[in-house]
Amino acid sequence: MxxxxxxxxxxxxxxxxxxxxxxxxxxxxxxxxxxxxxxxxxxxxxxxxxxxxxxxxxxxxxxxxxxxxxxxxxxxxxxxxxxxxxxxxxxxxxxxxxxxxxxxxxxxxxxxxxxxxxxxxxxxxxxxxxxxxxxxxxxxxxxxxxxxxxxxxxxxxxxxxxxxxxxxxxxxDNGIPVLTYHHILRDEENTRFRHTSTTTSVRAFSNQMTWLRDQGYTTLTMYQLEGYVRNKMNLPARSVVITFDDGLKSVSRYAYPVLKPYGFKATAFIISSRIKRHPQKWDPKSLQFMSVSELRGIEDVFDVQSHTHFLHRVDGNRHPILLSRSYHNILFDFARSRRSLAQFNPHVLYLSYPFGGYDDKAIKAANDAGFHLAVTTVKGKVKPGDNPFLLKRLYILRTDSLETMSRLISNQPQS
Structure with a gap:
């Protein structure tokens, strides 16, 4: 023994x-x-x-x-x-x-x-x-x-x-669900973002994570998801990936305390140009971004990855600005983001396209910049052999019941 x-x-x-x-x-x-x-x-x-x-x-x-x-x-x-x-x-x-x-x-x-x-x-x-x-x-x-x-x-x-x-x-196997979150607020303080689909409530998020824990799910890192996509790693049947886009202050304030006691892991896709030098005073009526110290404070749960540097913007027609940029401009931004985030993680290998916008230039730039995988906002699960730069994800909304969540992440084929 x-x-x-x-x-x-x-x-x-x-x-x-x-x-x-x-x-x-x-x-x-x-x-x-x-x-x-x-x-x-x-x-x-x-x-x-x-x-x-x-x-x-x-x-x-x-x-x-x-x-x-x-x-x-x-x-x-x-x-x-x-x-x-x-x-x-x-x-x-x-x-x-x-x-x-x-x-x-x-x-x-x-x-x-x-x-x-x-x-x-x-x-x-x-x-x-x-x-x-x-x-x-x-x-x-x-x-x-x-x-x-x-x-x-x-x-x-x-x-x-x-x-x-x-x-x-x-x-x-019908694939591993990659869950997408952005912003979390308490119901009583959410006066501005109540009808924003990318904002969920602390109560809903906590209930969802408790459900995952109770059902015996393992939360995977993006490194493990890469092993799955490339057929190089044994993983549990009950597996899920948790991702947060943008790097908002609510992640450290509300998501981190929910995930840590369960031993869960998650990925924070960070807009590197918006990292604050010092923490801001909490204001639930505005979109605030995490500071250097706040990012360091969640590293035992969150793995820091890239959500670009300056490309998280839209043009006058509300289209992702990435789509109008040249290959070299995109490549420069991706590389700059990786360098900037290296202070938190020497292995920045994964990208989330801003607003889910991508084209052939962006896919090539992601590969050439040294990323291994990139996630989109296209609905669906990740399967072995998928294009590593066009991985699908799922949204769980504030108003979704646990029954809805169960159907979304279960092993049933997605419609």
Whole structure:
């Protein structure tokens, strides 16, 4: 037990899967057979958790790990299994799927588990059970097929074994919701922005965050969202990204105290030219921006990213001014914003287009300026393989009920 605790702590410190023997040293795999039902675990998001079990008699391709553990491929990362549950494969024993096609590409799709989910050796509930995937996982799909009863099966790969999950036991992933907020006020002080869709109430925001906590959601960083878009990271099924545009003072005053006790993470897309040198006296009747010290005070919850430097303006026709600027002007602004925000975050890699306005020039400039992803105001969820510079988001309004929020962020396809 002591060895497991030390090993898990080491994984969390070193980055686990990214520092694994499989990914870094590429040691040759050995085929081993489970001698009994064996628990497996892996890094999912920031945590090393139990991710299921493998039944006795199953063959896995593993490599040496820590003293008491083997490592094997699990999703987009590395799984771990106690060496005491494995023994060398005897003779020329084979399995039907010949241990899987190591070069077969993934399909840019995942399945989601909402409970412990059976995994089979063939696309039939009558086939031998391979094991179980635990609740709250996103797992990459290789392909899908329908059986004779027109039932859909998902083909997956675990430890270089091909295995199957029924669509009756798991859902296909319809994307991660990225929630968009701007301004928050108490109901009694909101006299100017009550009918502004981008202003929500402290009460509504607090209720929404409590609902997410109670439903077991994990709040992702933009770095984790990038791992998801690029198919490089295992993440929980119940995942959401929280973003705030502009950098208004109400974020530090009202949003931060709600998020911090829950251990939630969020992203603040900051208009870098509007950062104040000193905090302003609170005035709910005006749009005030955070100061240097206020931004530093929320860094344990909010990750600072870019909402441009001078381009957050509209022209005489109420169109985003970015759309009328040249590529070089946009590129200069994006680069300036990244430099300005480096005092808060040396990894400013993500952009929110001002007013959701973008064109081909802006997309190219975002890429050339060194951003990895950019978010829009187009309604929808983020899926693997999406254009990284045209990611969709969702608005939860002050007047939306928790039932409405549940429908928006649930795994149902968006209309």
């Amino acid at each position: 002591f060895t497991r605790v030390v090993f898990v702590l080491l994984l969390l410190i070193t980055g686990s899967a990214s520092a694994s023997l499989i990914n870094q040293q590429r040691l040759p795999a050995r085929y081993m057979q489970t001698t009994e039902d064996a628990t497996i675990w892996a890094q999912v998001g920031n945590n090393v958790v139990t991710v299921g079990n493998v039944r006795a008699g199953q063959i896995l391709a593993v490599v040496p790990g820590a003293a008491d553990y083997y490592e094997f491929s699990f999703g987009f990362g590395t799984g771990f299994i106690d060496k005491g549950h494995l023994e060398p494969v005897q003779g020329h024993q084979r399995v039907e799927d010949t241990l899987g096609d190591l070069n077969k590409p993934l399909s840019n799709q995942n399945l989601l588990t909402w409970r412990d989910t059976p995994v089979y050796n063939a696309p039939s509930t009558g086939s031998a059970p391979f094991g179980v995937l635990a609740d709250n996982l996103r797992y990459p799909i290789i392909s899908k097929l329908k059986d004779r009863l027109n039932q859909t099966w998902y083909q997956i790969r675990i430890g270089n074994r091909l295995a199957w999950v029924s669509s009756l036991d798991a859902q296909e």
